[in-house]
Amino acid sequence: MFLSSDFLNITTSPRGGLVGFDGERAANDQAGFFSLARNTVPNVSLGSVELGHVPMRWQHDLFPKHFHDKMYVCHDGIRCDILGPDPDVSVRLGRLEKALTREDEFITYIARNMERARGFHIMMRALPRILEEHPKARVIMVGGNETSYGVESKHPKGLRGEMEEELGNQVDWSRVYFVGRVPYPDLCKIMQLARCHIYLTMPFVLSWSLLESMAMGATIDTSDVAPVREAVTHGETGMLMGFFDHDALAAQVVDVLQRPDDYAHLGPNARAHVVENYDFKTRCLPEHIARMNSLLPATKQIRL
Template identity: 30%
Template sequence: MRILYFSRDYSTHDHRFLSALAQTEHKIYYLRLERGSHTLEDRPLSPEIDQVEWVGGKHPATVKDSVRLQDDLRRVIRQVKPDLIQAGPIQRSAFLVALTGFHPLVSMSWGYDLLHDAKINPFWRWATRYTLHHSDAMIGDCNTIRQLAISYGMQDDRIITYPWGVDIHHFNVPSFQRVKVPTFSLLSTRGFEPIYGIDVIARAFVIAARKRPELHLTMLGNGSQAAAIRQIFLVDGVYDRVHFPGQVTYADLPTYYQNADLYISASHSDGTSISLLEAFACGTPVVVSDIPGNQEWVTPGENGWLFPDGDAEALATVILEVIDKRLVLPEMGYKARRLAETRADWEKNFPKLIAAYQLAM
């Protein structure tokens, strides 16, 4: 079968999907909608994947590009002659495919498309409904996404729900015994963008750090709010206790989880957070925002804690309480790892993507 994989950019998640698809019996073509301002993945495509050249994929896509993108997408479809197109996010790549009238279309939700983008304005709501109405199957990573898709008109029996999962061999518990150190280390891995609540983490850290001098924070990634976040730490005098490694490689990422006492995320919108699953797989307990996607994974006091979305003071309070309970963290980390092995194993979950293809045919 000839499959056209059409995604917004080239991220770590795209690399994983394309690498796995390259090992199947199918012929895979990759189409990229846009190129963002930050590099999301530096590993090359598998040589078995054919990247399709077209007018898109060279810079951020805007509404004014829609007509020429749609016209050239029709040309790509005639050229590649796919038996099936997998496309997402819903209102971007999948919407463009739906407008061409191509079938079968497997739309893949990226979480934020239904949690956030569908609510932007009436046009985005219409684009969401239009795309799902013209989709032969849809992939979502949690029940929250499934219910939202149904609310926008997707048939329940055409939805395949499964967490994308992580490579639990790459993200694993450290083989070494951690050296006991006087510091308590927090880790954030989300992009410096408003949707991820990075400012909430910064303000919470300032509050907690004033009371616990052993507290340190590592913030991976980059983004539009980087300067503003650094300023928060500078103004409040804790900048020297925050480490900014920038965008780290996939190969190095597990080490950061393994060296952290606690993973924190203040994201305002998530389906199944891959970063959360990476932390679990590395045996690192979590403190994350109390939103539906996280509620499907975090059992408070067992593998992590939840705090009210957007509440920096509440996050600081939880961090301070966890420091006093640090002796329970190894057992919680063990439970987190077991959950990752049971529900978040990429190798076990990937075949459900092929099941979505079969459902759409």
């Protein structure tokens, strides 16, 4: 039997991942045990499978050690053949009157939902300094206003409403575009036009958008946490900084915008890294098929 899992809190400890990471919104006493309970099925399943799969080394190491030899690490894969840089990209979004191009100085932030697990509150707190120190900069925020993971905001308008209330008139909101969830083709174009792409996450499963943005040659500022460090090397394929340090994030983004030539190597290096290690056709699919074939007789093996 073969088991593929994106679960990450399969662990003998009731802490780890999101649980206990954010001191600003401390988890309740039941959070860790709930995390264990929600992973009961894959935990039990691993006892009977011949081979298990996880997409990241960090996730692999969170499983109990007696399962480690039964699992292999390989990402699902990114379609680098269809995801790449486009210097002539343009996209028209929502209330914007004209199509956006690489000539515009846009910073992008993308998440399924604008929530704490994906650093939305840190991104928002970085906005005042970014917009003040780089007057031409504008920001595109992609994502819903719900909570997929972790603690929900108690504000009636969700975390976005909470942060807008906290920041008030410190931010020039006319330069910040909340576009909600967008069709995938537009999402790709947004990544392609970014002067700087911000990806933030607590220790959790990586968003595909990080690897996709790397495949498209984005200059990335991101969180210095274990899962991200598997994909991003500081100063080579992106820039890492402490998750909670919104001032450092703002300073780094401003520096990228003001000295683009000093960071011009990051995008091409990021793409090369993803092509080598995460490409679906040339790296990940062959590995998955080889692993599955190892469980099958020769007559039933999958052929590419």
